[in-house]
Amino acid sequence: AQSVTQLDSQVPVFEEAPVELRCNYSSSVSVYLFWYVQYPNQGLQLLLKYLSGSTLVESINGFEAEFNKSQTSFHLRKPSVHISDTAEYFCAVSWDSGYSTLTFGKGTMLLVSP
Amino acid sequence: DTGVSQDPRHKITKRGQNVTFRCDPISEHNRLYWYRQTLGQGPEFLTYFQNEAQLEKSRLLSDRFSAERPKGSFSTLEIQRTEQGDSAMYLCASSLAQTSTDTQYFGPGTRLTVL
Numbered sequence: 244a245q246s247v248t249q250l251d252s253q254v255p256v257f258e259e260a261p262v263e264l265r266c267n268y269s270s271s272v273s274v275y276l277f278w279y280v281q282y283p284n285q286g287l288q289l290l291l292k293y294l295s296g297s298t299l300v301e302s303i304n305g306f307e308a309e310f311n312k313s314q315t316s317f318h319l320r321k322p323s324v325h326i327s328d329t330a331e332y333f334c335a336v337s338w339d340s341g342y343s344t345l346t347f348g349k350g351t352m353l354l355v356s357p
Numbered sequence: 358d359t360g361v362s363q364d365p366r367h368k369i370t371k372r373g374q375n376v377t378f379r380c381d382p383i384s385e386h387n388r389l390y391w392y393r394q395t396l397g398q399g400p401e402f403l404t405y406f407q408n409e410a411q412l413e414k415s416r417l418l419s420d421r422f423s424a425e426r427p428k429g430s431f432s433t434l435e436i437q438r439t440e441q442g443d444s445a446m447y448l449c450a451s452s453l454a455q456t457s458t459d460t461q462y463f464g465p466g467t468r469l470t471v472l
Contacts, residue, residue: 247399279463286361286448287400287463333399344390344413345461347399 245270247336249348256355258326264319264351266308266334276317277335277345278308287333293317304328329355359383361464363449369470370439377435378467382451389432390461391424393417394446403447406432407454439471 248267256262268274275294279287291302298310308319317334331352335345362381370376382389388407392400403422405413408429418424421439426432436443446468450461 249399252397277460286363286465287450289460289462292460335399344402344405345392345400347401349397349399 245336245338245346247334247346247348249334249351251351252349253352253354256324256353258355258357259323261322262320262324262328262353264332264334264353266317266319266348268315268317268334268336270315270336270338272338275337276308276310277337278302278306278317278319279333279335279347281331281333281350283330290319290332324353324355326355326357328353361449361451361462363447363464363467365467366465367468367470369472371472372439372441374439375435375437376439376469377433378447378449378469380432380434380449380451380464382431382449383453383462386451386453386462387429388452388454388459388461389426390450390452391432391434392448392450394448394466395444400448403434436469439469441471444469444471 246269277292278290280290281287291300293300293310301307306321331350333350334348364379390405391403394400402415404424406426421437424434446466448466449464452459452461
């Protein structure tokens with residue numbers, strides 16, 4: 244079965260420190276990859292996505308993720324986090340199956356402290 | 358704001374009651390998805406519409422659940438004879454189908470608590 248794994252349920256980090264949130268998927272076919280962020284009591288917001296082309300994708304608020312096909316990974320990184328980045332981050336995958344149902348990981352809670 | 362909207366945002370009900378949730382997608386979007394998110398988990402796919410046609414249903418969607426999208430606009434998700442295990446956040450997403458993959462935009466969700 245195709246699946247998405249986010250190994251870290253929580254990542255505590257100090258403000259202005261770098262962070263990496265890990266995401267691995269299992270698939271033998273073409274995939275499309277997404278990171279969504281969920282702030283407390285809010286819905287999911289798209290952070291960035293990889294559909295094709297350059298394997299490094301960036302968001303407008305300083306996050307980036309790199310698609311690594313050989314390692315089946317799509318890790319999310321930010322060189323310097325802010326308190327406001329505290330949220331739950333979900334990695335999601337859709338497979339090239341004619342429509343785009345998303346399969347999500349369990350999420351990683353990023354806790355940024357001063 | 359022309360994002361995805363959901364109503365109500367919160368619903369508390371007693372076991373055995375029926376509940377109905379509504380989702381209004383982004384106006385030009387022809388695909389609409391329902392997901393369920395329980396505590397500590399990522400969202401799980403429930404069902405999907407393209408225009409008014411319901412094209413896919415997850416095995417998570419028991420026969421107590423029914424979804425409709427009349428006229429290909431808003432959608433409703435009804436749960437009959439609610440059980441405590443139905444307590445979750447129900448998320449709606451919409452997208453514009455252009456290729457085999459399109460970007461889904463999510464609403465704020467409806468949080469259901471079954472007592």
